[in-house]
Amino acid sequence: MLSTSEMTPETIEQEKLYLDLGLSEAEYVRVKQILQRRPNFTETGIFSVMWSEHCSYKxxxxxxxxxxxxAPHVLQGPGEGAGVVDIGDGMAVVFKIESHNHPSAVEPYQGAATGVGGIIRDVFSIGARPVALMNSLRFGNPGTGNVNHLFQEVVRGIAGYGNCVGIPTVGGEVQFDNSYEDNPLVNAMCVGLIRHEDMQKGIASGVGNTVMYAGAPTGRDGIHGATFASGDLTDDSDKDRPSVQVGDPFMEKLLIEACLEAIQSDALVGMQDMGAAGLTSSASEMASKAGTGMIMNLDLVPKREAxxxxYELMLSESQERMLLVVEKGREQEIMDIFAKYGLEAAAVGEVTENTSFRLLQHGTTVADIPVDALAEEAPVYHMPSKEAAYVKAFQQMDERIPEVNDHADMLKQLLQQPTIASKEYVYDQYDSMVQTNTVVTPGSDAAVIRIKGTDKALAITTDCNSRYLHLDPETGGKTVVAEAARNIVCSGAQPLGLTDGLNYGNPTNPEVFWQMEKSVEGMSAAAKMLETPVISGNVSLYNQSNGKSIYPTPVVGMVGLASLEDITPSFFQETDDLVYVIGEAKPEFGGSELQKVVSGKYEGKAPGIDLQVEADRQQQLLRGIQAGLIQSAHDLSEGGLAIALAESVFTGKGLGVEVDLAGDATVALFSETQSRFLVTVRPEHKEDFETTVDNAVHIGLVTNNDTLLVRVNGTTKIEEDVSTLHQLWKGAIPCMLNRKA
Incomplete structure (x- = not known):
């Protein structure tokens, strides 16, 4: 291995070292054209991280x-640290989701922990106070040593960081499938609150203004993390452990307070966190957005190592660091704020007029690059797209109803499937009550937090059924947005907008790119129909190993606004409440939990979705909730009506349910037909409810006998003790984690 001093521009070209750093042959030629010379080692590294998929979305x-x-209520869309949506009275909600998949695969605790830390910084860099965390996780099927280890350590990492930093982790989702066995997905979401006048942008404006570095000193952890996240995982990915950063949640807590105080000073011009590609991305992006340049003296950058x-300073992804631009002559004001919290803030550079990104070290220019070449003018590729052959075959399959001989036994099996089973093992490790605003805790369709000093609340959810996307990316893309909105509406809130975490395999594979293309089209159609604009997001590609790609997994994080008095639980509430199903079940089992249990695979057509029907039902349900007609509301998703009925009686109150259904028992109980809801209504509201909500069928009654009783066409199909079912559901994941396979 050559030393840094031996990596001359000539050697880099002759030995093609740029390929190891992540630049293609064509990209290296383009870099030479931009610079009109060969790049040195530092410049080659800078281009490689800024032109990586992770940073450039090329x-x-x-x-x-x-x-x-x-939309009229969107104050900041994609392009800044996070998106911002108006919620009235001069307040706004700020939110974003980001992935930390590759780091979590090789170092699950720190990979997950620093994923949480990074998304928190994205939110407070806008000027918002972080008030809630969510996550969306994917693993292989639990029960093997490697999967169990990844699962347990990722959850521990999320809890370890979130609990210490003092922001409640209020919910999320976890799904399991073999496609994620070597490629876990760790998507972290943060939600913050801000007053309109406090909104910040990450811009380096004002020629002559000072560039300041604040927070933790820079070390050698996380070097080339962005490039690492822009390639396939391989059998020797353990060598990339240095690309995984190490987090310090206690310093992050101090950094939050210092930055939020600095925002109150008019000396602050702009601020951005040092995320992927560290000092390189924050500095070059801030300058490019402002149409300015920047000069930095790397001798002044606080360092953790000698x-x-x-190259190391510019590509390190050490955590808990921010880059600020401050009005010239007022640096001390900002330094004093950070010093109050025991943090260092150092002047390291200056905003320049000549739109170049120039770096000095030891009195020598070590990099000089046109700033727009790194950001706005990064290469963009229109990849070849080809319909996946397997999808074509699935579309030609007839709808088949899986054979179920014992519906009660099947309910028990489904309740123990890891994707359906209780996630209490996960969320019990999270502090969901810190800040004392959590109204609806983990385990419901959506989490809800109150906005102190108001009668308002925010509902938050993360969702994605990747099995549907595997079968039909476009239909699955529509469904992921619709299901997230369904969860928000069931909680009593109006959906405001969404953030997406787009997780796919290798985009150079035309079939993978086709999956991306079609799922984005489906998501876009649903977002338009349901009026949930996409305000922020993240793309994570190359999630594959040994030639095997994950299922397309475009996670949606959604936020809704509610009045506190409209907050609606997803569990049954009182004896004698009337039970209704909104929407008819069809024989749709492609990608379903039942199909997997019966046949061991997912195939056929994904459940269809009519977005106009979806929108109408959501709005009618929300009107019913706002009119005070609805006791509980729960969307029908994995496992169908039978699972929703069981989950709705897992209240610990001794409640049961008695229902009568018609038609084919397997379809009625386990179909995953979309746009359906399970709701309960007080008897005195029966007439008003039925005139408010179309397609609502009265199927039964909430009882006090701890029994789940289902008759189909007059014949008893399920009669089980709720407490027995509850124990099976609750104990499934801990049991799997105890296996030593």
Missing amino acids: TSKPLLKKFPST NMSA
Whole structure:
């Protein structure tokens, strides 16, 4: 291995070292054309991280333009640290989701922990106080040593960081499938609150203004993390452990307070966190957005380790660091604020007029690059797209109803499937009550937090059924947005907008790119119909190993606004409440939990969805909730009506339910037909409810006998003790984690 001093521009070209750093042959030629010379080692590294998929979105950018991202209530769409949506009275909600998949695969605790830390910084860099965390996780099927280890350590990492930083982790979702066995997905979401006048942008404006570095000193952890996240995982990915950063949640807590105080000073011009590609991305992006340049003296950058090269300083992804631009002459005001919290803030550079990104070290220029070449003018590729052959075959299959001989036994099996089973093992490790605003805790369709000093609340959810996307990316894309909105509406809130975490395999595979293309089209159609603009997001590609790709997994994080008095639980409430199902079940089992249990695979057509029907039902249900007609509301998803009935009586109150259904028992109980809801209504509201909500069928009654009783066409199909079912559901994941396979 050559030393840094031996990596001359000539050696880099002759030995093609740029390939190891992540630049292609064509990209290296383009870099030479931009610079009109060969790049040195530091410049080659800077281009490689800024032109990586993780930073530049070079293959996904053409698709992202399809998303609707504007609306009267959207104050900031994609392009800043996080999106911002108006919630009235001079207040706004700020939110974003981001992935930390590759780091979590090789170092699950720190990979997950620093994923949480990074998304928190995205939110407070806008000027918002973080008030809630969510997550969306994917693993292989639990029960093997490797999967169990990844699952347990990722959850521990999320809890370890979130609990210490003092932000409640209020919910999320976890799904399991073999496609994620070597490629876990760790998507973290943060929600913040802000007053309109406090909104910040990450811009380096004002020629002559000072560039300041604040927070933790820079070390050698996380170097080339962005490039690592822009390639396939391989059998020797353990060598990339240095690309995984190490987090310090206690310093992050101090950094939050210091930055939020600094925002109150008019000396602050702009601020951005040092995320992927560290100091390189924050500095170059801030300058490019402002149409300025920047000069930085790397001798002034606070360091954790001695003798760090310019390459290491610029590509390190050490955590808990921010880059600020401050009005010239007022640096001390900002330094004093950070010093109050025991943090260092140092002047390291200056905003310049000549739109170049120039770095000095030891009195020598170590990099000089046109700033727009790193950000706005990064390459964009229109990748070849080809319909996946397996999808074509699935579309030609007839709808088949899986054979179920004992519906009660099948209910018990489904309740123990890891994707359906209780996630109490996970959320019991999270502090969901810190800040004392959590109204609806983990385990419901959506979490809800109150906005102190108001009668308002925010409902938050994360969702994605990747099995449907595997079978039919476009239909699955519509469904993921619709299901997230369904969860928000069931909680009593009006959906405001969404943030997406787009997780796919290798985009150079035309079939994978086709999955991306079609799922984005489906998501866009649903976001338009349901009026949930896409205000922020993240793309994570190359999630594959040994030639095997994950299922397409475009996670949606959604936020809704509610009045506190409209908050609606997803569990049954009182004896004698009337039980209704909104929407008819069809024989749709492609990608369902039942199909997997019966046949061991997912195949056929994904459940269809009519977005107009979806929108109408959601709005009618919300009107019913706001009119005070509805006791509880729960969307029908994995496992169908039978699972929703069981989950709705897992209240610990001794409640049961008695229902009568018609038609084919398997369809009635386990179909995953979309746009359906399970709701309860007080008897005195029966007439008003039925005139408010169409397609609502009265199927039964909430009882006090701890029994789940289902008759189909007059014949008893299920009669089980609720407490027995509850124990099976609750104990499934801990049991799997105890296996030593």
